[in-house]
Amino acid sequence: MGWGRVSVRDLTLLLVAIAAGSVLLTAQVEIPNSGGRAAAAVRTEHAPRLDGTLNDPIWQTAPPIADFRQREPLETSPPTERTEVRMLYDARHIYFGIHCYDKSAADIVATQLRRDLSMDLDDNFAIMIDPTLTHRNGYIFEVNPLGTQRDGEIIEEQAPQNDSIVDPSWDGLWTSAAKITSDGWTATVSIPFSTLNxxxxxxxxWGLNFRRFIRRKNEEDVWSGYRRIFGFWRVSQAGRLQGLKGIESGPLLVIKPYALAGAQAFSGQPWSALHSAGGDIKYGLASNLIAVGTINTDFSDADVDQQQF
Structure with a gap:
């Protein structure tokens, strides 16, 4: 084809070629869908070793979940560091084995040792579970490379306060351990079914999601719902954990006693003792029904309108 005269046939072929190239380019830069994620846990007859490492061979029987995407700073881009999660369960617990690979393990940030305080200044990993599949309510379990715990619940997808990913007023019963290794850090988490109701x-x-935070990079990698407009507390954007067979949440019994003591004296009067005691009780009547009782309530520590049913 010369440039002096262009036939209708040549022009048509040229336009088709340009259109095909545009389609190919579009396919190459297409942003993946963040929804519809699904995963499965492997049933085991005995608990894995929960020492913060994945050295127990039983962890290798569970397939790794590794398809995370950045939410920050480069939305939908592949993470700069690889993350793998393996899941096991038995009749009473679900277990998570977490491997946060890091090409610069010496730069991992881990400082927080107190439970339920912010881990925003540390590397950390969080698990979100919606055990009743409401797509509105859920629990978050967070751990840092020192094994320090933070947990909370999500009510009706309400955004948490203080730029946090959880409302820490809820305290669950679960165990965690973690260890910094030469190739990153690992963690093991065990959550009793009785905690999840x-x-x-x-x-x-269940609804399920995972979030990893790499502090030095301010990088947030999420498994499902990784669009920037979604916070990790958006339960409706979670993936799904399927195929948990023959399990029950089991009896739930939580007792939170308190005792206060002190003394006071007024001018010209002897000292007098001050004391008070009481407590709160939660008992699971069924897997979806909780009875709550209180004796001499300490209203300074009372949670108002935060119970999940």
Whole structure:
């Protein structure tokens, strides 16, 4: 084809070629869908070793979940560091084995040792579970490279205060351990079903999500719902954990006693003792029904309108 005269046929072929190239370019830069994620846990007859490492061979029986995407700073881009999560469960617990790879392990940030305080200045990993599949309510379990715990619940997808990912007024019963290694850091988490309060059955599905934060890079990697407009507390954007068979949440019994003591004296009067005691009790009547009682309530520590049913 010369440039002096262009036939209708040549022009048509040229336009088709340009259109095909545009389609190819569009396909190459297409942003992946953040929804519809699904995962499965492997049933085991005995608990894995929960020492903060993944050295127990039983962890290798569970397939790794590794398809994370950045939420920050480069939305939908692949993470700069690889993350793998393996899940096991038995009749009473679900177990998470977490490997946060890091090409510069010496730069991992881990300082927080106190439970339920902010881990925003540390590297950390969080698990979100919606055990009743409401797509509105859930629990978050967070751990840093020292094994320090932080947990909380999400109510009706309400945004947490103080730029946090959780409302820490809820305290669950669970165990965690972590260890910094030569190739990053690892953690093991065990959550009793009795902590989660869900309806059992022959086969159960939960809402599920994971979030890793790399402090020195201000990088947030999320498994599902990694669009910037979604916070980690957006339960409706979670993936799904499928195929949990023959499990029940089990009996829930939480007792929170308190005792206060002190003394006071007024001018010209002897000292007098001050004392008070009481407590709160939560008991699971069924997997989806909790009875709550209180004796001489300490209103300074009372949670108002934060119970999940």
């Amino acid at each position: 869900f309806r059992g059955g022959s086969e159960v599905s």
